[in-house]
Amino acid sequence: MQVVIFNGSPRRKKSNTKLLINSFLSGYKKVIDTKVPVYYIASLNKKEELLYAYKNAKTVIIFFPLYTDMMPGIVKEFFEDISKIKNSERKKIAFVVQSGFPEAYQSIFVEKYLEKLAKRLKLDYIGTIIKGGVEGIKLMPSWMTKELFTNFSSLGEYFAKNNEFDEEINSKLRKPYKMSKIKRNLFSIISKTGLTNFYWNGNLKRNKAYEKRHNHPYAQKWSH
Helix, strand or coil: CCEEEECCCHHHHHHHHHHHHHHHHHHHCCCCCCCCEEEECHHHHHHHHHHHHHCCCCEEEEEEEEEECCCCCCCCCHHHCCCCCCCCCCCCCEEEECCCCCCHHHHHHHHHHHHHHHHHHCCEEEEEECCCCCCCCCCCCCHHHHHHHHHHHHHHHHHHCCCCCCCHHHHCCCCCCCCCCCHHHHHHHHHHHHHHHHHHHHHHCCCCCHHHHCCCCCCCCCCC
């Protein structure tokens, strides 16, 4: 079973996606002590290398973050590129979608797309793992991420044994599927304090874009 992993995060090695891949591989290597290559889709200057790795893999796992209810543009371009490759033998494909949204529900629409994509590319669809609430795990203390990383390690171990995802772990990772009304109301109250935008505002300020955060550069200008 020649497994190849692709990291679809624009942040590459600084991504939360990488941390999930690391945990997955820590479990995988408990069963199969073979190095699994990880390629970064954001490395656009290495496109030929990426496509070569995809073409020669028997099982492909693509990890990527959810960007506004869909995959990042670089991942969409990668999908378009691999659609042009004619597979000499049947290939298996799986996906792991993570997001900053606390609800798994945000990712179910891209999951439907991925299943249809695999079918159109004539690939054996293994499944899609969905995990919300991932943004910021790099900054969290270990006790807050222990369960998350343990689950991904167990997921990797199961995959190494069965060449498929453990549905029990998949179901566990998808919680909460939807936030309760109480939690939604609480989140709405907290958001008014500015705490929910703390991370994003910090990035805007570092890039000197904070004052422009409400700009609408593509909005149509109407003349009166």
